[in-house]
Amino acid sequence: MKVRTRFAPSPTGFMHIGNLRTAIFEYLVAKKYDGDFILRIEDTDQNRKVEGAIDFIYKTLNLCGFKIDEGPLNEGSYGPYIQSERKEIYKKYALELVEKNEAYYCFCTEEELNSMREKANARKKPFLYDGRCSRLSKEKIEENLRNGVPYVIRQKMPKTGTTIVEDVVYGKIKIDNSILDDQILLKSDGFPTYNFANVIDDHLMAITHVIRGKEYLDQTAKYNLLYDAFGWEKPTYIHVAMVLGEDGNKLSKRNGDASFMDLYEDGYLPSAIVNYLVLLGWSPSDNKEIFTMDELASAFDEKRISKSSSSYDVKKLKWFNQKYIKEMNDEDYIKFVRPFLTLDVSNKSEEWVNKLLLIYKNHLSYGKEINELVNIFFNEEINISSELQEFMKSDENIDLVIKTYYEELAKLEDWHPAKITEVIEIVKEKTGVKGKLLYMPIRIKISGVEHGPELPDEIYLLGREKVLKRLSN
Ligand code: GLU
Numbered sequence: 001m002k003v004r005t006r007f008a009p010s011p012t013g014f015m016h017i018g019n020l021r022t023a024i025f026e027y028l029v030a031k032k033y034d035g036d037f038i039l040r041i042e043d044t045d046q047n048r049k050v051e052g053a054i055d056f057i058y059k060t061l062n063l064c065g066f067k068i069d070e071g072p073l074n075e076g077s078y079g080p081y082i083q084s085e086r087k088e089i090y091k092k093y094a095l096e097l098v099e100k101n102e103a104y105y106c107f108c109t110e111e112e113l114n115s116m117r118e119k120a121n122a123r124k125k126p127f128l129y130d131g132r133c134s135r136l137s138k139e140k141i142e143e144n145l146r147n148g149v150p151y152v153i154r155q156k157m158p159k160t161g162t163t164i165v166e167d168v169v170y171g172k173i174k175i176d177n178s179i180l181d182d183q184i185l186l187k188s189d190g191f192p193t194y195n196f197a198n199v200i201d202d203h204l205m206a207i208t209h210v211i212r213g214k215e216y217l218d219q220t221a222k223y224n225l226l227y228d229a230f231g232w233e234k235p236t237y238i239h240v241a242m243v244l245g246e247d248g249n250k251l252s253k254r255n256g257d258a259s260f261m262d263l264y265e266d267g268y269l270p271s272a273i274v275n276y277l278v279l280l281g282w283s284p285s286d287n288k289e290i291f292t293m294d295e296l297a298s299a300f301d302e303k304r305i306s307k308s309s310s311s312y313d314v315k316k317l318k319w320f321n322q323k324y325i326k327e328m329n330d331e332d333y334i335k336f337v338r339p340f341l342t343l344d345v346s347n348k349s350e351e352w353v354n355k356l357l358l359i360y361k362n363h364l365s366y367g368k369e370i371n372e373l374v375n376i377f378f379n380e381e382i383n384i385s386s387e388l389q390e391f392m393k394s395d396e397n398i399d400l401v402i403k404t405y406y407e408e409l410a411k412l413e414d415w416h417p418a419k420i421t422e423v424i425e426i427v428k429e430k431t432g433v434k435g436k437l438l439y440m441p442i443r444i445k446i447s448g449v450e451h452g453p454e455l456p457d458e459i460y461l462l463g464r465e466k467v468l469k470r471l472s473n
Helices: 017-032 053-063 083-099 110-122 138-146 194-204 220-230 260-265 270-278 293-299 314-327 330-340 350-359 367-377 386-392 397-411 417-431 436-447 455-462 464-472
Strands: 004-007 036-039 103-106 152-155 162-167 171-176 184-186 209-213 236-240
Touching: 004 017, 004 209, 017 036, 017 209, 017 236, 017 260, 017 270, 017 293, 036 053, 053 260, 083 103, 083 152, 083 184, 083 194, 083 220, 103 138, 152 220, 162 220, 162 236, 171 220, 184 194, 194 220, 260 270, 270 293, 270 314, 314 330, 330 350, 330 367, 350 367, 350 455, 367 455, 386 436, 397 417, 397 436, 397 464, 417 436, 417 455, 436 455, 436 464, 455 464
Parallel strands: 004 036, 209 236
Antiparallel strands: 103 152, 152 184, 162 171
């Protein structure tokens, strides 16, 4: 049987990295087994729907290098791929369950349900629907339907015994049937609940592996009962623990938590993001850290997904991104980073700009950061922290070193990195100072920071005027 996995987001126009991490796992399971990766849009909660959200999901997945084998914009033979267009399908299957006595019409009003809820609260018990409508007579049901009384369709749960859920990550889970609610399958507006639609769709779309957040694990008992009621084969379940935000809380749009698109727009490379995310909650059998998509597809092993939640760590993501940036060839790097540079370069040559960008290639951790890094080339004034000012006073030779640099650079005829390298040697000879005391003082004077790109390049690009002015300050 061909392996088929699906990514099933709601069209909210937002994808945080936790959702994306699930998509990555789904994609990798499909590719590992030469299977298909399907995109299904779960828009049964019409309130959360956002215009353009489907394009947004395609764009995100495409940027990440995922090929969507079937989805709303490239339908295969299992469509429609948008749940709101499948309403009739859900209704048909819900009625089939009613027919089989596995589900029933429920005509309870909001008031009746509220009073049941209050009673449960008073007894400090979780609210479970008491099943009263499952006992309605055939005549009463027909009369209500004839009179257009609003209804939902509920699943009839067994009241005793247990239901087993088998999961690749969490093993065998036993759920007591007595805690299962006669959940709603079809709402009064005719839309299915997620709990119903996911089962119908996964079956009809021939999904073999369901990969989703751990929060659905316990619910899966109810889904298994639905599969059994229809006599359908269950998929392989792979539930994955949550990715928590940096503050240890659940990721959410509301908290402005790491969204893929924000990261992308800040200049994180999709390949680096994917590489970073796949290692959140999964580890290969060796210590390899950097993977291409092809390497991932063969190395990925769903049995090695971790049971515990992991935390998003932007520092670690930066580390990955920097590694990926370093690996780019110069031309690709310039193409990548140039659009992020927002400082005014109108009076600079293209050659100067490119050289400037290049000397930071090994330092840059994300695209937008370029503006911070090159700031010293654009500002008239630089700030030297009090700590570095202390350092500048810490050795009696420092003033001499600075003075000698000034004199030698002032008279340098050919302003060029190779010549500037020679000047550094001359200063070394003339002052007898070497190592940190030779490099740090000038670096601090001209840039305000102690680390940076190659010193001759930095001096060269700053230009004689700025360098001398800063040295003499
Ligand atoms: N629409 C669900 C979600 O976004 C999908 C869960 C699933 O993959 O079944 O959480």
